[in-house]
Each structure stands twice: as structure tokens, then as C-alpha cells.
Amino acid sequence: MTMQDAHEKSHAPEGVSCASCGLYQFCLPLGLSSNDMELLDRIVASRHECKRGGYLFRAGDPFQSLYAIRSGSFKIFDLGPEGREKITGFYLTGDMLGMDAISANQHFYNATALEDSRVCAIPLERLEELGHHVPALMHHFHKLMSREVVHDQSLALLLNGTKAEQRVAVFLLDLSQRFATRGYSPHHFNLRMTREEIGNYLGLTLETVSRVLSKFQSAGLVKVHHKDIVLRDPDRMREIVDPTLRRH
Amino acid sequence: MTMQDAHEKSHAPEGVSCASCGLYQFCLPLGLSSNDMELLDRIVASRHECKRGGYLFRAGDPFQSLYAIRSGSFKIFDLGPEGREKITGFYLTGDMLGMDAISANQHFYNATALEDSRVCAIPLERLEELGHHVPALMHHFHKLMSREVVHDQSLALLLNGTKAEQRVAVFLLDLSQRFATRGYSPHHFNLRMTREEIGNYLGLTLETVSRVLSKFQSAGLVKVHHKDIVLRDPDRMREIVDPTLRRH
DNA sequence: CGCAAACTTTGACCCAGATCAAAAACTATG
DNA sequence: CATAGTTTTTGATCTGGGTCAAAGTTTGCG
Numbered sequence: 001m002t003m004q005d006a007h008e009k010s011h012a013p014e015g016v017s018c019a020s021c022g023l024y025q026f027c028l029p030l031g032l033s034s035n036d037m038e039l040l041d042r043i044v045a046s047r048h049e050c051k052r053g054g055y056l057f058r059a060g061d062p063f064q065s066l067y068a069i070r071s072g073s074f075k076i077f078d079l080g081p082e083g084r085e086k087i088t089g090f091y092l093t094g095d096m097l098g099m100d101a102i103s104a105n106q107h108f109y110n111a112t113a114l115e116d117s118r119v120c121a122i123p124l125e126r127l128e129e130l131g132h133h134v135p136a137l138m139h140h141f142h143k144l145m146s147r148e149v150v151h152d153q154s155l156a157l158l159l160n161g162t163k164a165e166q167r168v169a170v171f172l173l174d175l176s177q178r179f180a181t182r183g184y185s186p187h188h189f190n191l192r193m194t195r196e197e198i199g200n201y202l203g204l205t206l207e208t209v210s211r212v213l214s215k216f217q218s219a220g221l222v223k224v225h226h227k228d229i230v231l232r233d234p235d236r237m238r239e240i241v242d243p244t245l246r247r248h
Numbered sequence: 249m250t251m252q253d254a255h256e257k258s259h260a261p262e263g264v265s266c267a268s269c270g271l272y273q274f275c276l277p278l279g280l281s282s283n284d285m286e287l288l289d290r291i292v293a294s295r296h297e298c299k300r301g302g303y304l305f306r307a308g309d310p311f312q313s314l315y316a317i318r319s320g321s322f323k324i325f326d327l328g329p330e331g332r333e334k335i336t337g338f339y340l341t342g343d344m345l346g347m348d349a350i351s352a353n354q355h356f357y358n359a360t361a362l363e364d365s366r367v368c369a370i371p372l373e374r375l376e377e378l379g380h381h382v383p384a385l386m387h388h389f390h391k392l393m394s395r396e397v398v399h400d401q402s403l404a405l406l407l408n409g410t411k412a413e414q415r416v417a418v419f420l421l422d423l424s425q426r427f428a429t430r431g432y433s434p435h436h437f438n439l440r441m442t443r444e445e446i447g448n449y450l451g452l453t454l455e456t457v458s459r460v461l462s463k464f465q466s467a468g469l470v471k472v473h474h475k476d477i478v479l480r481d482p483d484r485m486r487e488i489v490d491p492t493l494r495r496h
Numbered sequence: 497c498g499c500a501a502a503c504t505t506t507g508a509c510c511c512a513g514a515t516c517a518a519a520a521a522c523t524a525t526g
Numbered sequence: 527c528a529t530a531g532t533t534t535t536t537g538a539t540c541t542g543g544g545t546c547a548a549a550g551t552t553t554g555c556g
Contacts, residue, residue: 505549509546
């Protein structure tokens with residue numbers, strides 16, 4: 001079973017507290033008093049490591065707990081009947097994974113690490129139990145789930161109503177913004193996924209992603225060097241996403 | 249403001265209880281004791297009517313409450329920069345709407361009634377407050393949100409990896425199953441939305457939807473008469489969705 | 497009941513992006 | 527540091543479903 005597979009995921013030293021994590025503005029503790037923060041450590045069942053390519057959970061696994069990403073990044077994906085992978089999300093440090101599994105008590109999708117990563121396991125029962133005593137915690141959890149709903153609907157909108165260039169632009173701007181929120185540069189960052197994974201996620205082929213990036217580069221919008229991205233003109237990028245922004 | 253617009257939504261007699269609703273297997277009360285059920289009525293702030301085409305809420309509206317559909321059906325949709333409508337979901341009797349609004353305290357999307365409908369307004373604060381005393385209620389709410397997450401991701405998968413015929417087949421089978429769960433015939437039902445709305449939702453044009461339905465009809469899979477649908481061969485329909493099911 | 501408006505069907509043509517192909521650039525490993 | 531494998535780029539061609547067009551159907555309203 002996934003949980004015991006030492007090649008994919010192993011226990012790490014537990015001597016870390018939520019208060020010292022440096023992620024409390026993204027993770028669950030947001031808006032809690034330092035008093036509440038101490039309680040928070042009680043809901044983290046364990047901390048794991050997950051090697052690049054290792055599974056955090058697989059579709060069909062029984063629902064054990066939610067996971068907060070302490071460091072690293074993950075993709076979640078479906079494997080179709082013929083094993084064709086379809087990515088529905090990339091998750092970065094501070095994001096929470098596994099909320100799909102609550103509804104049927106088992107995971108619908110798969111999650112693997114894009115790089116060596118660490119996660120905190122948060123059993124839902126403990127979260128709910130502590131939530132009875134700390135209303136702000138419960139409410140924050142509801143916000144997190146709601147954010148997931150909004151994100152997933154945005155993805156459906158993206159896959160429905162937009163052209164290739166818009167999709168890639170949305171993808172880059174979204175990443176940029178997420179890095180900014182985490183304190184990294186919004187102008188210069190490294191992709192953690194391949195062209196194929198990007199295309200898979202955006203409903204495009206890797207060739208199309210590559211072509212669009214080349215086009216953006218010759219238009220002076222970005223500087224692309226492998227996975228190294230420099231956003232040179234975010235405003236013009238935003239105009240590609242929403243042409244009504246263009247001022248003549 | 250939407251909430252006061254009498255043309256769109258008006259108050260209806262309040263003399264109805266959750267226990268007498270006949271929907272308690274779909275709505276929030278699922279799995280609660282009859283004792284808890286009495287508490288439940290306390291979280292319903294009001295019951296409204298919503299005429300065909302009327303807005304239940306609009307993108308940007310402040311988040312007032314969640315809504316459980318007592319009768320009727322709704323679509324939720326985004327209006328792009330040029331006002332181009334993009335539907336991300338159809339909701340039937342017993343479904344809950346508005347969970348997108350929790351994350352930012354305002355609605356991201358619009359909701360209008362596909363037919364004259366009635367809803368129960370459920371303020372989140374009351375739900376959370378009562379949830380502190382009734383853990384099963386809180387947990388059931390988490391399952392509902394999780395189900396929404398799974399649905400939205402499934403939509404993204406549909407819009408990504410499938411062809412026109414598969415999409416229409418998925419749509420019909422999904423509706424069939426949802427009607428069945430509600431005690432209606434899974435073989436014979438009425439569409440509440442136009443070809444255009446179906447196509448919009450599925451990422452197809454109304455012409456393509458029409459063509460696919462015609463093709464399904466001549467193949468003997470369905471009998472289509474306007475909005476009246478008879479599923480004649482659900483098994484073969486499932487094979488269209490997932491060709492690996494085919495036995496030669 | 498009759499006419500207008502809305503919805504649906506069917507046909508002809510076209511295009512964005514998929515697919516196929518092949519070379520180039522990078523990465524990892526012994 | 528050479529070599530095999532992976533990832534990316536670029537080009538040529540193909541196609542599912544979009545777009546445009548026009549006729550047929552249904553519904554609702556006065």
C-alpha cells in the first residue's frame with residue numbers, strides 16, 4: 001500500500017512545529033492567534049518525505065488524511081482507461097491536497113511529487129474535532145475547500161473558452177502570482193514541470209506549448225531557457241489573456 | 249441588489265420543515281437522527297422562489313448564504329470580458345449552490361433558474377455554528393463540498409480528454425443517474441436546458457450537439473424528441489464513454 | 497388561432513491545433 | 527567525458543469540430 005512504500009515516501013524527523021514552519025500564512029493557521037497555533041500542532045499526524053516521482057496517494061486509496069505541502073510541489077492527475085494521464089492541478093509549497101477524497105472516503109485522483117518534497121499529514125477527523133473548539137480554524141478550512149472549487153471551475157473555463165496562447169499566458173501569470181505570494185520573484189522563476197505536463201494540464205500538446213513559448217519569446221514577452229522563465233512584459237501578457245484590457 | 253429584486257426572486261410561505269421536505273436524503277440532513285433534524289430547520293434562514301431565467305445570485309454579489317434547491321434547477325456560469333456566457337454546472341433538486349463564494353466572501357459566478365424553482369437559504373455562519381454541536385452535520389457539509397470539487401475536476405477532465413460523442417454521452421448518462429437518484433426514471437426524462445446550453449457546458453457548439461444527438465438516434469441509442477429523451481441502450485452509451493468496456 | 501421569436505436540424509467549407517517526423521539540446525550515468 | 531536517454535524545438539501535413547448559412551420546428555403571446 002502506498003502509505004508504507006518506503007521507496008516513495010518515508011518518515012522524517014518530527015521535531016518541527018507549525019509555528020516555526022514559516023508557511024503559516026498559506027497553510028491552515030492563517031488568522032489564528034498564537035494560542036490557537038499551539039493547538040494546531042496537534043492535528044498534524046506526521047510529516048513525510050516524498051521523492052521526485054513518488055506517489056503521495058493513488059486513485060482508489062482509502063482516505064487517510066489531507067496533506068499540506070511543507071516544501072516542494074506535486075501534480076494531481078487521473079489515469080484514464082488506457083492509462084492515459086490527465087493532469088488537473090499543480091500544487092506548491094503551502095497548498096493543501098486530498099480534498100477530493102472526503103466525498104467517498106477514497107481518493108479519486110493520483111498525486112506524485114514533481115521534486116523531492118515534504119508534506120504534513122492532517123487527518124480530517126482531527127481537523128474536524130479541533131474545529132469544534134476553534135471556529136476560526138473550521139472556517140479557514142472551508143475557505144481552502146472553496147478556493148479549490150473556484151480553481152477547478154476556472155480550469156474548466158480555461159479548457160472551454162480559450163485559445164492556445166491564452167492558456168499558456170494564464171498558466172505563466174498564475175504561476176508568477178503564486179510564487180509572488182510565497183515571497184519569490186514573480187518575474188523570474190523555474191518551471192517544475194515538463195512541456196508535456198504543461199500541455200497535458202492545459203489541454204494542448206507539448207509541441208503547441210513549445211511553439212507558443214517560442215512565439216512569446218520572439219515577441220519579447222518572456223525569456224525562456226529550458227525551465228528558467230523570465231517574464232519581461234506581464235502587462236502585455238495580461239492583454240493576451242483578456243484582450244479587452246488593450247488600450248490603443 | 250439581487251436579494252431584493254422581486255421580479256427575480258420572492259419569498260414563499262415559510263411553513264415547511266426540513267423533515268417534511270422529502271429531500272433529506274440529498275440535502276444536508278443525510279445521516280442525521282430525527283433529533284438532529286429538528287435542529288436543522290434552525291439553519292434555514294428563508295425560503296425563496298426564483299422564476300425561470302431569474303438570478304439567484306450574480307458574480308460579485310457579497311456572500312450571503314448557501315442555497316439548497318427545494319425544487320427546480322439552475323445553471324451556474326461565468327460572463328467573460330465580452331459578456332460571453334460559459335456554463336460550469338447544472339444543479340438539480342436537492343443540490344447545494346454557492347460554495348464558490350466562501351473563499352473570497354463574494355460570488356465568483358452567476359446562477360439563474362432553468363425553470364420556476366424554490367430554494368432554501370443556508371447562511372454559512374449558522375451552518376458552522378450548528379456544526380460545532382452536531383459533528384455529523386459538519387462532516388456531511390464537507391462531503392458536499394468535496395463532491396463539488398470532484399465534479400469540477402471531472403468537468404475539466406471531460407473538456408480536456410474527450411471527443412464530442414463521448415461528451416454528449418457522459419452528459420446524458422450523468423443526467424440519467426442524477427434523475428434515478430432522485431426517484432425519477434433513468435430511461436426517460438426531460439432536458440431542462442437548450443442545445444446551446446448543453447454545448448456551452450460541454451465545450452461544443454449547439455450544431456455539434458444536435459448532430460451527435462441525431463447520430464445517436466439513428467444508431468438506436470436514444471429517442472430524441474425536442475427536450476424529451478429516451479435512453480434506449482445505456483450499455484452501448486457507456487461503451488462510447490469508455491471504449492475499453494466493449495466486449496466483442 | 498396565428499404570427500413572431502426562439503430553438504433545432506442539416507449541409508458546405510475552413511482552420512487551430514493535433515499528429516507525424518526528425519533533428520537539436522540537454523541531463524544523467526558509469 | 528562519452529554515451530544513452532530524455533526533453534525540446536521546428537517543420538509539414540491532416541482533421542474534428544467550428545463557422546456560416548438556410549430551412550424547418552416549436553412555443554408563447556396578443
